[in-house]
Amino acid sequence: MSKISKVAIVGGTHGNEFSGIYLIKKWQQQPQLLARASLQVETVFANPKAHAENKRYIDADLNRQFSAQSLADYDLANYEQSRAKALHQQLGPKANPNMDLVIDLHNTTSNMGPTLILLEQTPFYKQLAAYVKMQMPEAVIFLEEAEDDMAQHRFLASCGKYGVLIEVGPQPQSALRQDILEQMERMTxxxxxFVDLYNQQAVPELPKLLEAFLYLDTITLPMDEQGERLAMVHQHVQDNDFKPLNPGEPLFRTFNGEDIYYEGNKTVYPAFINEAAYYDNNLAMSFLDKVYIEVN
Amino acid sequence: MSKISKVAIVGGTHGNEFSGIYLIKKWQQQPQLLARASLQVETVFANPKAHAENKRYIDADLNRQFSAQSLADYDLANYEQSRAKALHQQLGPKANPNMDLVIDLHNTTSNMGPTLILLEQTPFYKQLAAYVKMQMPEAVIFLEEAEDDMAQHRFLASCGKYGVLIEVGPQPQSALRQDILEQMERMTxxxxxFVDLYNQQAVPELPKLLEAFLYLDTITLPMDEQGERLAMVHQHVQDNDFKPLNPGEPLFRTFNGEDIYYEGNKTVYPAFINEAAYYDNNLAMSFLDKVYIEVN
Structure with a gap:
């Protein structure tokens, strides 16, 4: 087991997600709050320009720019594509990262509570998730789609040897709620x-099975041929992130007042329900499966 | 009594407040939903350019550009200042308005429920508010600061002979919630x-006293000398729009974890608590008084 010595905590990857940005500012004033015996922790403000303009991004979503292919393509030169290359130098490179762990802080407008998003399902990640869940039973463990090759992962957190996202909501864009900030601070x-205990080989006994939600698919709003939306997320689903959605239950409500039903053949667990940031692409929600993973 | 014959319903005065924008689109498809015997109703999309860019405004807040002084100042030439002059031609002019009533549709990220904002307290407004409250007990009546001279009012709704705002939340910017859309649609x-009954002199018996909230003041977040925020809205206040805030109760929480208390000498009723759109100016909330007005 190699130690996890260098940790980067990243805020403001999206410029209008305020909890991470204000926590970074707080920790820069009070670095002792991040101090752990076996770790060096640094804070990074990923997209200050987007924050100054009070927007998610200037030219493109920063958290989709970190595939090895994009990072190697110097024709991709807009602000976030350039910022990604700079951050990859600072936190990565992926082949031999400066950072053993990258913690990327995000907010959602969806009612997802404090969610820990894992990029992979190796033993370190599973133990980390089990520890967080043990300390914070309200935490939700969200498993990203498995990538065959982490080098091609598009998320900022994939720059580190390990990478996780903390995603906490509901919080409107450009607002700062005390409850959401405190949940993010506690999870961090x-x-x-955990990492300090892991380094000291002092991890306490963990539960053997961990409830988690595995990403399956992303669902689009119903649209007409001119690209106009025909419906909105149904109130039967709204705010029910990580709750079961069964075949035949209402999913959308059209502007004519008709219901559109979920026609899948298995129960799914939606998340990022009606996330405001996904309105550019008319995404309605993600579907996930509820799974139990073995912690070993 | 002169009839109220021409009514304009305005959506998208702020480009990222989606309920009004989608209702306008819906009503343009289904105008029969707005039909009332004694009325001509038209719909207006106030700031389509800001909506196309998914922002509150392009250059300046459109809903602050309608004072007679600003409207007469042709050096005020940015997008919203120009748009205001065009809308004033269409809906006004204030001296002799085309529109007898302007209904301006807004969303807030604050937990204000369905709120009807009145620009004045003349008998027509009070009867209108009492009727809405009778039909929709969850509605909140919000009285704007009295202006000596409506000509100097900065709101778009002041272009009409009468003007009201419908303000419904909580809804994140750039998201569309079914519950919020339906509340706005019902109040409209x-x-x-009511206007149709008023024109036909068939207004039913109304309650004689009406609970309302009278605007007092706007409160700013605590800031340091460099213009950095020192605190956030306290969770004791968050989401408690129109609930009493008593002297000595917590109002802000600093990033050092200290509480700042409300030091006024009378109970107030906050609204627009932690409204995301007011983050540009570091506004924390408005204070209102709870009053009972006579309906006559």
Whole structure:
């Protein structure tokens, strides 16, 4: 087992997600709050220009620019594509990263509570998730689609040897809620605690099985041929992130007042329901499966 | 009594407040939903350019550009200042308006429910508010600061002979919630119903006293000398729009974890608590007084 010595905590990857941005500012004033015996922790403000303009991004979503292919393509030169290359130098490179762990802080307008998003399902990640869940039972564990090759992962957190996202909501864009900020701060603290215990080979006994949600698919709003939306997320689904959606239950409500039903053949667990940031692409929600993973 | 014959329903005065924008689109497809015997109703999309860019505004807040002084100043030539002059031609002019009533549709990220904002407190407004409250007990009546001279009012709705705002939340910017859209649609319908009854001198018996909230003041977040925020809205206040805030109760939480208390000498009723759109100016909330007005 190699130690996880260098940790980067990244805020403001999306410029209008305020919890991470204000936590970074707070921790820069009070670095002792991040101090753990076996770790070096640094803070990174990923997209200050987008934050200054109070927007998610200037030219393109920063958190989709980190595939090895994009990072190697110097014709991709807009602000976020350039910023990604700079951050990859700072946190990566993926082949031999400066950072052992990258914690990327995000907010959602969806009712997802404090969610820990894992990029892979190796033993380190599973133990980390089990520890966080043990300390913070309200935490939700979200498993990203498995990538055969992490080098091609598009997320900022994939720059580190390990990478996780903390995604906390509901919080409107450009607003700062005390409850959401405190959930993010607590989850970040538990992650640092775990890594310190892991380095000292002092991880406590963890539950053997962990409930988690595995990403399946992303669902689009119903549209007409001119690209106009025909419907909105149904109130039967709204705010029910990580709750079961069964075949035959209402999914959308058209502007004519008709219901559109979920026609799949298995129960799914939606998340990022009606996320405001996904309105550019008319995404309605993600579907996930509920799974139990073995912690070993 | 002169009839109220021409009504304009305005959506998208702020480009990222989606309920009004989608209702306008819906009503343009289904104009029969707005039809009332004694009325001509038209729909207006106030700031389509800001909506296309998914922003509140391009250059300046459109809903602050309608004072007689600004409208007469042709050096004020940015997008919203120009758009205001065009809308004033269409809906006004204030001295002799084309529109007898302007209904301006807004969303807030604050937990204000369906709120009817009145620009004045003349008998027509009070009867209208009492009728809406009778049909929709969850509605909140919000009284704008009295202006000596409506000509100097900065709101778009002041272009009409009468003007009201419908303000419904909580809804994140750039998202569309079914519950919020339906509340806005119902309140708009009750206003049209009332105006039709008023024209026909068939207004039913109304309650004699009406609970309302009178605007007092706007409160700023605590800031340091460099213009950095020192605190956020306290969770004791968050989401408690129109609930009493008593002297000595917590108002802000600093990033150092300290509480700042409300030091006024009377109970107030906050609204627009932690509204995301007011983050540009670091506004925390408005304070209102709870009053009972006589309906006559």
């Amino acid at each position: 603290g538990y992650i640092l605690d | 319908g009750y206003i049209l119903d």
